[in-house]
Amino acid sequence: MEKNKKISTESYKGTRDFYPEDLAVQNFIFDRARQISENFGYEEYNTSVLEPTELYKAKSGDEIVNEQTYSFIDKGDRDVTLRPEMTPSIARMVAKKRRELTYPLRWFSIQNFFRYERPQKGRLREFWQLNADIFGVEGIEAEVEIISLGYEIMKALGAQDEDFVIKINYAGILKETYQTELNLDESEVKKALRIIDSKNKVSEEEYRQKYINDFGEDKGKQLFEIEQKITEKTKQNEKFQKCVELGKKLENKGIKTELDPLLTRGFDYYTGIVFEFFDTNPENKRALFGGGRYDDLLDLFDSEKIPAVGFGMGDVTIKDFLEVRSLLPKYQSKTELYLCTLSQKYSDNADQLATSLRKQNINVTVNYSDKKIGDQISVADKKKIPYVICIGGDEVQNKQYKLKNLKTGEEQEVTEESIADAIKQITE
């Protein structure tokens, strides 16, 4: 490249730079998610963001594999993909050690994913997701537990019951009804399901127009008008009674759900109950996250099937959800103490004090600049560090310090031995 051509400072389109204040938000969300997952006995796992492409060809949705993946050929001629979702990877990992593992497995991970999409509100090309899955439980207890886990995470993030609704359906029966009642073929059913998926995002007239655009005037209108009837038919399907049972069990635990025969999910591998946590804010009617049962996915590998239920909760939608409800915490630095120096000749003294305080588990940082003391304090304040101590000749000689609280302006006399206790007492 030319010597003088300057490089852009922008991150790659649809990805984000997490400056410390941004990452603090991200960590707030996923620290809570991790804590609740461990609280439910889930164990953390991980694998590479780069996977063989064949992993996605068989079971993910068509749109996701063909149009939305980041796939390329490596220098050794292998077809590889930046994972668009976690489920195929966890299924691969379970299949690989299926005989050594002790069931039920309760696993979670917090990792990044890539989809080639037009970046828009709630959608980016790279996003982070909590994935939680339970393997080896055939009974409905698995769905009860997984949905309870999602619910408790929402509560731990500060959400109220009325902020979201949990919708439940059974994968495949809507398709079945369309096929038997209306004789739609496979591709027509797909088109209809995609339209239904947009139902909550558009006005009724736009929604009706979508049917007409995709199916023509007559058939489109017919499909739009028959939707209510289809819904009723679906509810009568025997499989749908599983949803009714699940709803009751969750209600006994104080978790309300809504049975929704029109609920669809973007992946093709679900074999039973599917669910979605949905934002109730009328201005943000959208799915927050969801999941379901996928008992057949291990069949992809040379492995017997293992029943599985799981969900993926993405950071982008959750952050929006928390932001509009003012549920995100105010940023505060994890650094507790900033040591200012009256002149650079006290840098070594400050450094010695810092070393001693660090051993007492105080997070402390030292000024090395020749800035004026007021400017140093202002650096600490800008960085949201709550305490400062200024070090000069007196302090070095007497080993007596003034601990200043930048929020209240209060000062407290401390010795090297009492600093740690003073800080811990106030922050507790």
Next chain:
Amino acid sequence: MEKNKKISTESYKGTRDFYPEDLAVQNFIFDRARQISENFGYEEYNTSVLEPTELYKAKSGDEIVNEQTYSFIDKGDRDVTLRPEMTPSIARMVAKKRRELTYPLRWFSIQNFFRYERPQKGRLREFWQLNADIFGVEGIEAEVEIISLGYEIMKALGAQDEDFVIKINYAGILKETYQTELNLDESEVKKALRIIDSKNKVSEEEYRQKYINDFGEDKGKQLFEIEQKITEKTKQNEKFQKCVELGKKLENKGIKTELDPLLTRGFDYYTGIVFEFFDTNPENKRALFGGGRYDDLLDLFDSEKIPAVGFGMGDVTIKDFLEVRSLLPKYQSKTELYLCTLSQKYSDNADQLATSLRKQNINVTVNYSDKKIGDQISVADKKKIPYVICIGGDEVQNKQYKLKNLKTGEEQEVTEESIADAIKQITE
């Protein structure tokens, strides 16, 4: 793809599946690294693993960019790369907000990187790395702090002073000496430096042979024999006195270093002191991690320069280092309690108890299977969960439980209210 062709369960070549026991090791390493970094007042940041390729073309080492990157063209015709290292990304982030940020910046991240290499001991195609950097300090205090941080992380991981040596050099003066003393041109210097980089990994005879292979019989021998003289010349270089000063300052803090005029680093952007933490085990003489000063890197962007010092510590080498010294902790589940059920009809009771205990911050999981009680206990034991409670008719009626410690076999009578305290007391 064909319906019946089975997919491999292997992860992509050179990447790893982290099962919970593997991730526990990884988390042990990086949790300590994170704790010490925060202890030094460093703040966590992150950015995408996918970056515009131009970011690496200007300043990373030739070999790394041309042969070792995962670069490809996205569907929108952008040339993108899976980051092989963090420094260009952090420089980009700092340049982007250079006017809003408050210096000095002390930042760290724990993220993954990709290099297309032949996987071998200590080297994989995907690895994870702690990166810690300080921006805005011109003085040697920055090097003192960054090396102290690396040192304290090693100690926090359980390493002894004699397990590793910290080597220090000044970037570029070896090259300068070669050019002025021996009239080597740019590409010859590069070849010589690459040979020197292998010095500790091969026998003396193999090392001599490398010179001969690359420079021919006469010149190769001459270069091999003159190395000692070059080393002395390098030590006399004025810049090298900075290394002497740094060594003294670190020694005052109880951190021993070794001045090594032959130390080279794989990246081209270093402008001052460079350092490497080196394993002293005679069977594993290799660099554990390293870094240095790179004051000019922001010049890549349309930005004034900001002085910077940093290092990157990878998981693969550190894990090997800890493993051979038996410093890795034994795996224990974060789940504290497994609730067994004498029959499936008590599942709901067990689930109620679990919900109550979770609210008291006990990590608890429930049996939903119809396995015999002995088999349930054996599941808990295999999963390294330390406590079990079995729930049957008596327990449901009397609300009295037996808390069993699977390690000692001891049993303790508890009530719903005393379980949490009993577990917390024993584990503390």
